[in-house]
Amino acid sequence: MPRVPGRMRLLALLLLPSLALAQTSVVSQPALPSRGLALPPTGAALVDEATALSLNPAGLGFVNGSQLFYLHERNLVHDGLGDGVFLATRLLGLGLGGAMEWIRGRAEPDYRRTSLGLSLGTRTLQLGGSWHAYGSSHRDIDALDTFDVGLTARPMRALSLGAVVRDINAPTEGTLALKRQYNLGVGVRPLDERYTLGVDWLFSEGAFRQGQATYTVNAEVIPGLRLGAGVSHGFTSGVPIALQVxxxxxxxxxxxxxxxxGTNAGLDHLVAVRLSSETYRSIAPRGGVVTLLDLNDALSGGTSPVLSWLGVTEADPYLRLTRWLDLATQDxxxxxxxxxxxxLPGVSWGKAEELRQALLxxxxSGKRVMAVVLSTDDLGYFVASAADRIYALQESILYINGLAVHLQTYGGTMEKLGVHWDVARVGRFKTAPEQLSRTEPSDASLESTNAYLDTEVAVYEKAVQEGRKVPVERLHALWALGLPHPKRAVELGLMDGIISSTELDKKVAELVPGGRFSTTYAPRDERDGRWARRRRIAVVPVLGDIIGGRSREDPLGFSRLAGAETVIRALEQAQSDPSVAAIVVRVDSGGGEVLASHLMYEAVMEAAKHKPVVASMGDMAASGGYYAAIGAHEVFALPTTLTGSIGVFYIKPAVEGLLSGLLGVHQESLTRAPLADILDVWRPWTPEEQEAAQAWADASYDSFITEVALRRRMDKAKVDEVARGRVWSGQDxxxxxxxxxxxxxxxxxxSARMRAGIPPDEELDLVVMGEARGFFSALGGEPGVRAALSLLPAQEPALPESLRALARSAGLNLMLLQPGVKAMLPFQITVR
Known part of the structure; x- marks a missing residue:
């Protein structure tokens, strides 16, 4: 019976409440084979790296990238050595982990432990499990297999709870019998993420009172340097106090x-090395980081036409850039x-003002900003004027020659083609149909466009004066050159110099002494150690022409359509999501279908009954776009936002002159009601049909201004004065x-944060809900009742996209050709 004493000794060691359970390296007994290597100070509620596989497998769910840990332990108490490799990654929403540990000691059998684990759940709740297999020259250990299950709940930023059941299968091999072990942990962060306190209670099944307490403290002294300590003790005799730092x-x-x-019996040493794809907070380089922001690339988007056809798109590039700039400011x-x-693709004067303010x-916030101009027009120079320094290259191209608007009308073309246009509209300034019905812009069109252009010029001049500290006459002098050379811009004080590409590093060093240039910098790309989910503000975009159905964009990126169904669904989702504290409706639309605009407006109002809702206007939020915005509690516009245009119209072609006179087509109409073919496109309206169509437009307009008066708390007559299709700048x-x-x-x-009662120093996440999709975006999903109402026929222009793009470049919006009452901008305005 020579092996019995050895087995009995090993069994006794397995059943002892070893300090290795306490997640510190401080042990007075050899580590249990079912425990593996010790870890630096941590706890069941605290661990959230690859090493969680050894302690609480639920912690694997908080690893967002990939991690590799190597651990080496030297136990001087038992003259033992240990080595381990831990891997963890995130795949398909699951936290996956694997490890292999080798434990060697002169007094006890060597063994190897191989572990696999996974975790699933959310940022607030993770459930994990792990399997451990053992290999050893000792046959009883060699036959062992154990299983652990763990739970981590992080319901609050300052609280984490952990529970683990170890050796849940309570295996028995030969004379070895492992009892289930339980670990209950609590973690708190009394100040912020830099300081963490933990308490664990560890006990064997049936021996709760004979358990062991572990107290852990971790602190990030400075970014990149963390200190930790742990103390373990029992409440019964035989378990010494142990300390680890x-x-x-x-x-x-x-x-x-x-x-x-260690304890009074000796010391234990542990070295751990981490490699990770996630970026940890590190010791900041002297002088800080300097990075490059290529606005052209940032605004161009990245979804391929093939993926767009399949309905796969990336986040709106402008919203993504805005978020980048905000996070960079805080970094x-x-x-x-x-x-x-x-x-600046996709940017007009409204978004340009936002970009300029972002640079300011x-x-x-203490960052230095340098603009390097390769080529730019007045819009780009307006943004660049916010920088500390502006440099051009020797052959940079400057299209800085003043602002202009071009208004095209096609009435003369229509006359030559023999096409007549019937129009029913409300408002002297609702001039959209004039593009097709007049040979030149009306006085009303010229009046509103000139007023808007004057505002743009005034804002631009003020920005340059304040940014460059020069009189406005310097800018006028540059305009007078038509195509100025960079040298003249420098002479006038509108730029700081002309540099070669080889001088760029020198200029950066002058601007930020000691700065380290990084092309891979990204704000908040560091590992997020925050507990619980951040409260979120949902951004619901209304981008492009407003239609029924779903938001989408064509694969080539020429057009965007804001679908009522998509917007309504997004608002309902944000309204019902408990993590969303407030909603921002981002409108960048010149309007579109009246019914779709009204449905969006009602959905915004409904969401505002449940959560704070704020509207943000971009380049334009006019007509139907304005209608959708006013359902919010508060409406923000930029000084140069093109808004208003409160009015409606209906336009219908009569093509008899074209088809009959030119092509010899004949049409005979047979009707059974006086106005049965009021929408027929063959002949012009009769006086009775014109009257009926005008009554239709009048009723729609009356509903529009009634809702505006209600939401803006204005007298209806006062609304009518500033409505009637008139376009206003945000300032006006x-x-x-x-x-x-x-x-x-x-x-x-x-503003949304303040209305939701969120402190200014609390970090928030912005999440975009309801983005446009690609060609197959109409597939899948069951709409709610309100969203189902918005499944209006989304009319697609009959012309191919190439001709539609050409039409847009000529200032013609082809939504004019679609049937139905429209609430749209009276013209396409491009100020350059």
Whole structure:
């Protein structure tokens, strides 16, 4: 019976409440084979890295990238060695982990432990499980298989709860019999993420009172340096007090930890090395980071035409850029930004004002901003004027020659073609049909366009004066050159110099002494150690022409359509999501179908009954776009936003002259009611049909201004005075009570935050709900009742996209040709 004493000794060791259960390296007995290597100070509710596989497999669910840990332990008490490799990654929403550990000691049998685990759940609740298989020259250990299950709940930013059942299968092999072990943990963060306290209670089945308590404290002293300590003790005799201390130095993707501790019986040393795809907070480089922001690339988007056809799109590039700039402003690592100016796709004067304000916020937060101009027009220079320094290259192209608007009319073309246009409209300024029915712009069209252009010029001139600290006459002098050379811009003080590409590093060094240039910088790309989910503000976009059905964009990116169904669904989703504290409706639309606009307006009002809703206007929020916005509690516009245009119209072609006179087509109409063919496109309206169509438009207009008066708390007659299709700048709209405040998307977010009662220092997540999709976006999903009402026939223009793009470049909106009452901008305005 020579092996019995050894087995009995091993069995006794397995059943002892070893300090290795306490997640510290401090042990007075050899580590249990079912426990593996010890870890630096942590707890069941705290662990959320690859090493969670050894302690609480639920922690694997909080790993967002991929991690590799190597651990080496030297136990001087038992003259033992241990090595382990831990892997973790996130795949298909699951946290996956694997590990292999080797435990060697002179006093006890060597063994190897192989582990696999997974976790699933959310940021607030994770459930995990792990399997451990053992290999050893000792046959009883070699036959062992154990299973653990764990739960981690993080319902609040300051609270984490953990529960683990170890050796849940309570295996028995030969003379080895492992009892189930239980670990209950609590973690708190009394201040913020930098300081964490944990308490664990560890006990064997049937021995709750004979358990062991572990107290853990971890602190991030400075970014990149973490200190930790753990104390373990029991409440019965025979379990000594043990202490462990640790220090971790982090760089972005590499970390090194050293932990030491012990009891009066001796010391235990642990070294851990981390490699990760996730970026950890690291010691900030002297002088900070300087990065490049290519506005052309940032605004161009990245979805391929093939993926767009399949309904797969990326986030709206402008919203994504806005979020980048906001996070960069808050990032202490960032010291400077080099802005590459080449073009601003998809940006007009409203969004340009937002970009300019974003650069000013960067500067106000202590960052230095340098603009490098490759080519730019007045719009780009308007944005660049917010930078600390503006440089051009020797051959940079400057289209800085003043602002202009071009209004095309096609009445003469229609006369030559023999096409007559019937129009029913309300408002002298609702001039959209004039594009097709007049040979030249009306006085009303010229009046409103000139007023808007004057506002644009005034805002532009003021920005340059304030940004460059030069009189406005300098800008006028540059305009007078038509195509100025960069040298002249420098002479006039509108730029700081002409540089070669080889001088760029030198200029960056002058702007940010000691700064380290990084092309891979991304704000908030660091590992998110926050507990619970951040409260969120949902951004619901209304981008492009408003239609029934679903929002979508064509694969080539020429057009965007804001579908009522998509917007309604997004508002309902945000309204019902408990993590969404407030909603921002982002409108960048010149309007479209009246019914679809009205349904959006009603959905915004319904959401506002449940949560704070703020509207943010971009380049334009006019007519139907304005209608959708006013359902919010508060409406923000930029000074140069094109808004208002409160009015409706109906337009119908009569093509008899074209088809009959030119092509010899004949049509005979047989009717059974006086106005049965009022919508027929063959002949012009009769006086009775014109009267009926006008009554239809009048009723729709009356409903429109009634709702505006209700939401804006204005007298209906006063609304009518500023309505009738008149287009206003955001600045002028504010003066007339049509909007509440001047500001961009981030100001709207700040207002939504305040209305939701969220402290200014609490971090929020912005989430976009209801983005446009591709060609197959109409497939799948069951709409709610209100969304189902918006499944209006979404008419597609009959012309191919190439001709539609040509029409847009000529200033013609082809939605005019679709049937139905429209609430749209009276013309396409492009100010350059």
């Amino acid at each position: 640790a220090a971790t130095v982090d760089t972005s993707h590499l970390g090194l930890t050293y932990a030491a501790g 202490d690592r960032l010291a400077g930004v080099v802005v590459k100016m080449e073009s 916020r960067l500067r106000a 709209a504010l003066a007339r009570g049509l909007v509440d405040k001047l500001g961009g998307l981030l100001e709207a977010v700040d």
